[in-house]
Amino acid sequence: MSVLATAGPAEVEAREAPAAKRENRRKPMKRIIAIIQPCKLEAVETALIKAGVSGFNMTEVMGFGHQTEPAETCLWSKARVKFVPKTKVEVVVPDNMADQIVEAIAGSARTGQVGDGKIFVASINGAMRIRTGDRDEAAL
Ligand SMILES: Nc1ncnc2c1ncn2[C@@H]1O[C@H](COP(=O)(O)OP(=O)(O)OP(=O)(O)O)[C@@H](O)[C@H]1O
Numbered sequence: 762m763s764v765l766a767t768a769g770p771a772e773v774e775a776r777e778a779p780a781a782k783r784e785n786r787r788k789p790m791k792r793i794i795a796i797i798q799p800c801k802l803e804a805v806e807t808a809l810i811k812a813g814v815s816g817f818n819m820t821e822v823m824g825f826g827h828q829t830e831p832a833e834t835c836l837w838s839k840a841r842v843k844f845v846p847k848t849k850v851e852v853v854v855p856d857n858m859a860d861q862i863v864e865a866i867a868g869s870a871r872t873g874q875v876g877d878g879k880i881f882v883a884s885i886n887g888a889m890r891i892r893t894g895d896r897d898e899a900a901l
Pocket residue numbers: 796823824825826827828845847874875876877878879
């Protein structure tokens with residue numbers, strides 16, 4: 762016999778309400794961090810807006826990854842890392858948009874040459890729109 766069959770409406774509500782409330786408060790979101798070629802920023806911006814994102818950030822960064830260039834060695838520091846200019850685009854989206862946004866960024870940033878960049882996806886636990894106090898997805 763199912764557990765639910767023996768539980769009255771009040772007991773069922775008591776068991777399910779906390780989870781439902783948690784669900785409402787904490788809609789899962791994703792933070793997508795794309796390291797792209799600086800010359801691809803405009804194409805990525807256009808793709809993000811077309812995909813319906815409500816906002817995003819960009820930062821000019823210096824990156825280090827698999828290098829094709831020879832490393833420069835500073836005589837005084839023995840530093841062997843050669844950084845290259847990259848652009849970091851960050852966007853927080855509802856969980857169910859994340860795959861589509863990753864594809865939109867990849868599609869607009871790809872040249873097929875080395876150095877096209879990488880995309881990382883992280884979970885976001887909460888958000889607030891400061892002016893209104895809206896939370897989570899409603900804050901995006
Ligand atoms: N583990 C990492 N964490 C954060 N950023 C990273 C990481 N690895 C690489 N990056 C960033 O990605 C950039 C490398 O991009 P790049 O497209 O050159 O990657 P790749 O793996 O060498 O691929 P490709 O062969 O296409 O060049 C770095 O300059 C750095 O900004």
